[in-house]
Amino acid sequence: MKILHTSDWHIGRTFHTHQTLDHLALVLEALVEVVRERRVDVVAVAGDIFDSAAPSADSYALLSGTLSRLHATGARVVMTSGNHDSATRLGFQSEWAGLAGIHVVTGFDQYRTPITIDDEHGPVHFYGIPFLEPALVRHHYPDELLKTHEQVLGLAMRQVRADLAERGGRSVVLSHCFAAGVTASDVERDISAGGLDLVPASVFDGPDYVALGHIHGRARLTDRVRYSGAPLHYSFAEADKPRGAWLVNLDAAGLADVEWVDLPVPRRLSVLTGELAGLVEADEFAVATQDWVAAVLTDRVRPLDGMRTLQERFPHCVALEHRPAVTATAEVASYADRVKHKSDPEIVAGFLEFVRNGVGQSEFERDLVAEVLGTAGAES
Incomplete structure (x- = not known):
């Protein structure tokens, strides 16, 4: 089975106030072509489909069109909600979409019933874990200590492993989180009140492959636990990070190989x-x-x-x-000492030199200051 791992589409996000929908549409069209040309069986999208909990009509249109084109290739789609998404809006009519092979997982406990897709070697179980905010799910499990994402995902993965032990077969997990061993850029919004809530990679022990989302640069934590990163650059901090997706191949025994597939960059x-x-x-x-x-x-x-x-x-x-290449040495004298026995023009000149990193007045500025001070003196 061939699986294309992608994430963090952030449909509707702007780049320094500029719209990115047209650029993202080009990239997602290229992604569809990869699915068609490489005969991908399943596209796994690990969260942050939209950038906002209230997407625009144009954002919905881009998602709908992309999913329609993916469906036309014959591939199945499994996607989960991320911390930017509204689980309710993204999951609207997901039951009907599932009948067409577009599986949208947004419910807090939907991962407990996997999406099973068969190939010539048997079943592959896809456990889609949406973004699980501890404060919003802990009341469902009163006997569990669920204060951090590590604890919440630890519980989810214990349930996944227990279910998999009964079902048998191969498995893929999708999750949206900060996993230990990666560095966030300046556009990945904190998913905890006090900063980064890291989840050790060991939490994801068990499945044949773990498709992670939330980090915008590709990352390999282990051979089977990876981030695909976002398909579009959303920050200058990402300028040197490639854009693409992981092409994952499962054989009869499990994970066979993983290949990076580049996607186009509409504007560098x-x-x-x-x-x-x-x-x-x-x-x-x-x-x-x-x-x-x-x-x-x-x-x-x-x-x-x-x-x-x-x-x-x-x-x-x-x-x-x-960011001046040359900076002036900071004055140690007090302001009173610096202006003592100075004329008004000298005080202005000293101030300009101080705030401009040691560069004094130009001739034009000197004449202008003299004119202004002379006018002020005449009026007084």
């Missing part, structure tokens, strides 16, 4: 560092003109209208940081 991400003049003039940066660009300006003085100037060369520049 580039972080460019240098002085403003160099970024907009140097030939070496020409390759980034159509990229999403985050610029780090190293000019000693923050340039006026820097973003507009950058966007003349990089129309998709969406972030700017001023």
Whole structure:
């Protein structure tokens, strides 16, 4: 059986206020082509289908169209809800979708009854574990201590292993969590009140393969426990992380092999560092003109209208940081000492030099300050 492991579609998410639906549609269309060309039997989507608990009509349309095209390939789909999803909205009419081979698992205990799909070697049981918030599920198990995700998923996996022991056969688990051994980027929202609630990879012992979601970069915790990452870049912190999915092959004995399949990147991400003049003039940066660009300006003085100037060369520049390459030594004298026996023009000049990292007034600024102070003195 061939299984394509993907996750974290985040349909409806923006990138620095820019819509990403068109780009995601291109990537998901490529994913459908992979399913068709590689004759994938099951597509496993491990949570965060939508980016919001209240998706837009366009977001629903993209999901519906993608699922229809996946269905047309002959593949089955198993997907679970993540911490960004509304389990109720995502699971609406899931019973009817299941009749078409599109299995949407959102109920807190649905994983206890697996979705069983047969191949020439027998059954493969898919246990879809949706995102389980401890505070929302612990009242269902009054005899269990369920304060952390490790405890909740520990309980879920004990139930999975007990069920599997009775059924026999091969198995795949889908889960949405922070598993130990991976690093989060700046767009993966905390799933606990006090920060990251890590789940040891050992919690997932037992199944032939564990398809994880929530981390936006691909990661291999063990041969059979992996993150696929998001299919689209949603942060500059992800710029160097490939986009794609894991193609998992199960044979009669269980996990046979796992192969990474690249997906297209509609617009690359580039972080460019240098002085403003160099970024907009140097030939070496020409390759980034159509990229999403985050610029780090190293000019000693923050340039006026820097973003507009950058966007003349990089129309998709969406972030700017001023990080001077040279910084002035901090003053140890008090403000009173610094201004003692100074004239008003000298105080203004000293202030500008202080806040601008040691760069003093230009001739124009000096004349302007003198004019303003002279006018103020005449009025008083």
